[in-house]
Structures are given as structure tokens and as C-alpha cells.
Amino acid sequence: MVLEAILSTSMNTNESPINPTKYREIISTLPRQPNVFAPPLDQYIHKYQGFWFRTTMLESIMSVHEHFTPQPTDIIICTNPKSGTTWLKALCFATFTRTRFNDFSSHPLFTKSPHDFIPWIEISANRESELPVFATHIPYTLLPKYIVELKCKIIYLSRDPKDLFISYWQFMCKLRKEAIPLETAYQYFCKGINSCGPWWDHILGSWKASLEFPEKILFMKYEDMMNDPFSYVKRIAEFMSCPFSAEEERQGLVQKIVNLCSFETLSNLEVNRNSLENSATGALKIENNSFFRKGKVGDWKNYLTAEMGAHLDQITEQKFSGSGLSFRAQDLQCLSEGKS
Ligand SMILES: Nc1ncnc2c1ncn2[C@@H]1O[C@H](COP(=O)(O)OS(=O)(=O)O)[C@@H](OP(=O)(O)O)[C@H]1O
Numbered sequence: 001m002v003l004e005a006i007l008s009t010s011m012n013t014n015e016s017p018i019n020p021t022k023y024r025e026i027i028s029t030l031p032r033q034p035n036v037f038a039p040p041l042d043q044y045i046h047k048y049q050g051f052w053f054r055t056t057m058l059e060s061i062m063s064v065h066e067h068f069t070p071q072p073t074d075i076i077i078c079t080n081p082k083s084g085t086t087w088l089k090a091l092c093f094a095t096f097t098r099t100r101f102n103d104f105s106s107h108p109l110f111t112k113s114p115h116d117f118i119p120w121i122e123i124s125a126n127r128e129s130e131l132p133v134f135a136t137h138i139p140y141t142l143l144p145k146y147i148v149e150l151k152c153k154i155i156y157l158s159r160d161p162k163d164l165f166i167s168y169w170q171f172m173c174k175l176r177k178e179a180i181p182l183e184t185a186y187q188y189f190c191k192g193i194n195s196c197g198p199w200w201d202h203i204l205g206s207w208k209a210s211l212e213f214p215e216k217i218l219f220m221k222y223e224d225m226m227n228d229p230f231s232y233v234k235r236i237a238e239f240m241s242c243p244f245s246a247e248e249e250r251q252g253l254v255q256k257i258v259n260l261c262s263f264e265t266l267s268n269l270e271v272n273r274n275s276l277e278n279s280a281t282g283a284l285k286i287e288n289n290s291f292f293r294k295g296k297v298g299d300w301k302n303y304l305t306a307e308m309g310a311h312l313d314q315i316t317e318q319k320f321s322g323s324g325l326s327f328r329a330q331d332l333q334c335l336s337e338g339k340s
Pocket residue numbers: 079080081082083084085086087163166167168170261262263264266291292293294295296299
């Protein structure tokens with residue numbers, strides 16, 4: 001057991017959060033596959049407790065278990081890569097800090113990436129953030145015990161796997177600065193062999209927990225949020241225990257946050273168009289504009305054939321059978337009054 005081995009070693013707080021030598025020794029014993037999506041640092045992905053992780057991601061998970069100390073007031077944003085994390089980070093930050101940053105014409109999000117305000121626990125395991133809001137791509141079932149036992153709250157954002165796959169493939173092509181054959185990437189994704197995959201297992205862990213403990217884990221879909229961002233901002237605020245007052249609603253604060261965090265606003269800001277890498281993406285050194293591409297539902301149709309789309313849908317229906325979870329268009333929710 002990798003994590004047990006890590007946890008049984010003595011903890012040294014002066015040590016760098018990521019200790020590649022110690023972690024790589026353990027990782028070298030795990031089953032591995034070539035990483036078809038490989039960014040320069042990660043030629044392989046490794047299977048650990050049913051999930052595939054690129055090498056540096058797995059090192060980060062080990063670091064989280066060793067160094068991150070969750071607190072009861074923490075809120076953990078949990079996503080599979082490319083589910084809309086950047087958007088959710090912006091929404092949570094703007095909502096949570098709205099009394100402090102109430103001037104929406106000079107908001108901090110105009111000059112810094114959402115990733116600078118809400119750190120990944122994989123990268124900033126040492127809790128440098130002043131806000132109790134963190135993000136992670138680690139599947140719920142592999143999070144530190146304290147979080148899995150829901151002693152703090154989790155907001156999980158999911159996304160239709162067809163759009164998520166295209167977003168991930170495009171992101172990795174950009175990061176590698178070369179084309180990754182779409183067909184190969186698709187085959188690997190369908191088999192679940194991509195970092196943080198299988199996508200279906202990542203989703204199901206959180207989904208099942210959210211059914212059992214809805215007050216502790218809020219499960220949302222990107223498509224639902226796109227459909228009705230206003231209602232979702234209100235829902236997120238309630239979940240974070242900072243609901244909008246009647247006065248705030250009268251002032252149009254919810255809509256102001258929706259507008260501030262919209263794809264149109266954020267993607268057109270200088271900081272998100274041209275800035276150097278942000279401070280929160282670790283060794284991969286990702287430029288801010290890599291987090292904004294199209295921000296649309298259904299873009300997969302521009303890349304995958306109808307057969308490829310149908311095949312992914314079929315896998316999804318099989319894997320989610322009996323779980324009550326679905327990404328079919330007719331099953332999308334609309335939270336606002338008067339719509340159902
Ligand atoms: N504000 C806003 N509204 C709607 N959609 C948005 C927004 N910001 C980012 N995006 C889109 O989200 C996709 C990136 O996902 P993530 O932010 O999860 O990426 S990451 O995992 O943090 O690397 C990526 O999706 P695609 O456009 O389909 O590639 C982004 O464009």
C-alpha cells in the first residue's frame with residue numbers, strides 16, 4: 001500500500017512537500033503504461049488503487065497524505081481535470097469574499113488567475129492560503145481520511161465526458177506543443193487510461209457520497225451550471241454557509257458574480273490572455289490562457305464522429321447503470337423557479 005508506506009515514515013515538517021526520491025521508489029513498483037497525453041515531465045502513468053496517475057500527480061497525492069492537514073471549516077473543490085475547475089474556483093472565491101471585495105469594477109479576479117486564489121492541495125499542501133477553500137483533482141475515495149469521512153465539505157463538479165475528453169486532449173496538445181493523435185487518445189480515454197482516470201470511477205465515488213451525505217458533498221454538472229449559473233451561485237453560497245441575504249439579492253449581487261466569472265469576462269482579461277504562468281500550477285508551468293479555450297457545451301461534435309460520441313455515451317450508460325447518474329441532455333437540471 002503506497003500511502004500506508006508513506007504514512008508510516010516519520011513526518012519532518014522542514015522537508016519539501018514533494019520528495020521525489022522517496023515517492024518514486026514506491027511508484028516504481030506499480031503497474032504502468034505509456035502516457036499518451038504525456039506532458040514533458042510525465043512519460044508514464046501508474047495504476048494505484050484502481051486509478052491511473054501521471055508520475056508527478058501520484059507524487060503529489062503522496063505529498064497531500066503526508067503534509068495536508070484538513071480543517072473542519074475547509075471546503076474542498078474536487079474535479080476531474082477539465083470539468084470547469086477554473087470557473088468554479090472563480091465563483092467560490094467571488095462568492096466567499098463578496099463582503100471584502102464588493103467593488104465589482106476593480107475586483108481581484110481582474111488582475112489574478114482564479115488559480116492564484118484557490119490553491120490545489122496537490123501543490124500547496126502546506127496551507128499557505130488565507131481562505132479555507134482548496135481544490136484537488138484527487139478522486140474522492142483517495143483523498144485523506146479526514147476528507148473522505150466528510151469532516152469538511154466538498155464541492156464536486158463533473159462534466160459530460162465527451163466535452164471533457166476534447167478539452168483534455170486539446171489542453172495536453174497545447175502543453176506538449178505537438179499534436180497527440182486523436183484516435184489514440186480516445187482509445188486510451190475509453191479504457192480509462194488517462195491521469196485521474198477512469199473518469200467514470202472518479203465521478204461515481206463522489207456521486208455516491210453526495211447521495212448519502214448531501215449536506216457535506218455538493219455534486220454538480222458543468223452543463224447544469226452553464227444552463228442556470230444564477231441558481232447555482234445561490235446554491236454554492238448556501239452550501240458554503242454564506243447564503244445571499246435578501247438585500248444582497250436586491251442589489252443584484254448574484255448576477256454580478258455570475259457576470260464577473262463568466263467565460264466571456266474571465267477569458268478576455270489581460271491576466272488570463274497573456275500573462276505568464278500563474279503561481280499555483282507547480283512543475284508543469286501552465287500559462288493562464290491554457291485554462292480558457294471555448295467554454296461551450298457540445299464542442300465535442302467538432303472533433304469526434306457521431307459513432308465515437310455514441311460509443312462514449314454507451315460506456316457511460318453502462319458504468320452509471322443503476323446509480324441514478326446520467327449525462328443525457330434530458331437529465332440536466334434547472335434549479336431556478338419556473339423551470340424544471
Ligand atoms: N468561466 C468559465 N465558464 C465556463 N467554462 C469555463 C470557464 N473558464 C474556463 N472554462 C472552461 O473549462 C475548461 C477547463 O477546465 P478546468 O478549469 O477544470 O481545467 S483544469 O482541470 O483546471 O486544468 C475549458 O473547457 P473547454 O473550453 O471545453 O476546453 C475552459 O474553456
